[in-house]
Amino acid sequence: QKEVEQNSGPLSVPEGAIASLNCTYSDRVSQSFFWYRQYSGKSPELIMSIYSNGDKEDGRFTAQLNKASQYVSLLIRDSQPSDSATYLCAVNINEKSSGDKLTFGTGTRLAVRP
Amino acid sequence: DVKVTQSSRYLVKRTGEKVFLECVQDMDHENMFWYRQDPGLGLRLIYFSYDVKMKEKGDIPEGYSVSREKKERFSLILESASTNQTSMYLCASGTGVPNEQFFGPGTRLTVL
Numbered sequence: 701q702k703e704v705e706q707n708s709g710p711l712s713v714p715e716g717a718i719a720s721l722n723c724t725y726s727d728r729v730s731q732s733f734f735w736y737r738q739y740s741g742k743s744p745e746l747i748m749s750i751y752s753n754g755d756k757e758d759g760r761f762t763a764q765l766n767k768a769s770q771y772v773s774l775l776i777r778d779s780q781p782s783d784s785a786t787y788l789c790a791v792n793i794n795e796k797s798s799g800d801k802l803t804f805g806t807g808t809r810l811a812v813r814p
Numbered sequence: 815d816v817k818v819t820q821s822s823r824y825l826v827k828r829t830g831e832k833v834f835l836e837c838v839q840d841m842d843h844e845n846m847f848w849y850r851q852d853p854g855l856g857l858r859l860i861y862f863s864y865d866v867k868m869k870e871k872g873d874i875p876e877g878y879s880v881s882r883e884k885k886e887r888f889s890l891i892l893e894s895a896s897t898n899q900t901s902m903y904l905c906a907s908g909t910g911v912p913n914e915q916f917f918g919p920g921t922r923l924t925v926l
Contacts, residue, residue, distance in 0.1 A: 732912035743904055743917040744857070751912060788857070792913040799864065800913045801872070802847075806856035 704791050706805035714813050719776040721808050723789030726770065732792035733765055733772045738807065739785045748774060779812045786810070817841065818907050818918035826924045833892040835921050837905030845908045846888035847915060848872075848880065850901040857904065863888055864910075895925045 703726045713719045721735075732751055736744035750756045750763040750772065762775040772791075776783055786807040793803050821836040839846065847862040849872075859872030861880040869880050877899060881889045888907075892899055902922050908915040 732914075734914065736917075743920045746914060746916060749912065749914055790915075799870070800911070801859060801862070802913060802915060804857040806854065 704789055704803050704805040706787075706789050706808045708806060709809040710811045711808055712811045712813060713779050715779060715781060717779050717812075719779045719783065719810055719812070721774040721776075721787050721789075721810065723772045723774075723791075723805055724770055725772070725789075725791045725803075727791065727793045727803075728767075728770065730767075730791045730793055733763070734790040734792075734802070735761075735763060735772075735774045736788040736790060736804075737785045738788060744788055776810075779810075781812045781814050784810055784812045818905060818916055820903075820905055820918040820921050822921050823919060824922050824924075826926065827892075827895050828926055829896060831892075831895045831925075833895050833923065833925075835890040835892075835903055835905075835923070837888045837890070837907075837918055838886055839888075839907035839916075839918075840886065841907065841916075842885065843907040843909055844885075845910055845913075845915075846882065847906040847908070848878075848888065848890045849904045849906065850874070851904055851920075852901050860890065892923075895923075897925050899923065900925045 735748040738744045748763040764773045788807045789805040790802045817840045848860045863882045879891045905918040906915040
């Protein structure tokens with residue numbers, strides 16, 4: 701079973717701080733990695749995609765990928781109370797019998813304190 | 815913007831009923847997916863489709879079937895609803911490689 705692991709949290713940070721969310725995965729050949737944000741009672745929303753080792757920045761969000769360590773992270777700078785949500789890590793895994801599928805972690809709940 | 819819509823936000827059904835959940839996307843995506851989401855278990859893939867009239871089993875297909883007669887529409891069918899199928903059902907569509915997926919609003923199904 702190919703897995704994606706996240707700490708369930710809650711991760712509590714003060715407003716204005718940097719929130720760091722981490723994810724490890726087991727499939728060495730995965731090439732595509734995604735972060736989704738999910739507010740309580742809502743569906744997941746894609747916020748970042750990353751395909752190459754290193755950092756990718758988009759506004760206050762930075763995704764970091766290290767394929768050698770099988771590790772992907774999401775940094776949220778200047779955290780706001782509106783960032784309080786569950787963040788899901790998703791990894792694209794190719795299965796020879798059925799093609800590409802996303803495997804999701806169970807999510808990390810982030811709480812930003814005003 | 816990608817728009818994925820689902821037929822109902824909330825649905826209550828009785829054990830043994832046949833249940834249809836419909837999903838429509840307006841971005842001409844080839845790929846469509848059905849997931850269920852349960853506390854502590856995360857998102858689990860039920861079925862997916864890479865083309866019209868084509869379907870593939872996901873990780874938990876038992877008790878479900880699907881239909882894709884048109885590219886934009888993907889239906890999930892619970893042949894005989896059971897209480898353990900009470901869950902949030904999420905439809906997604908995507909373009910393929912690199913497999914970015916976009917979700918609909920979800921249907922919270924309760925089976926009594």
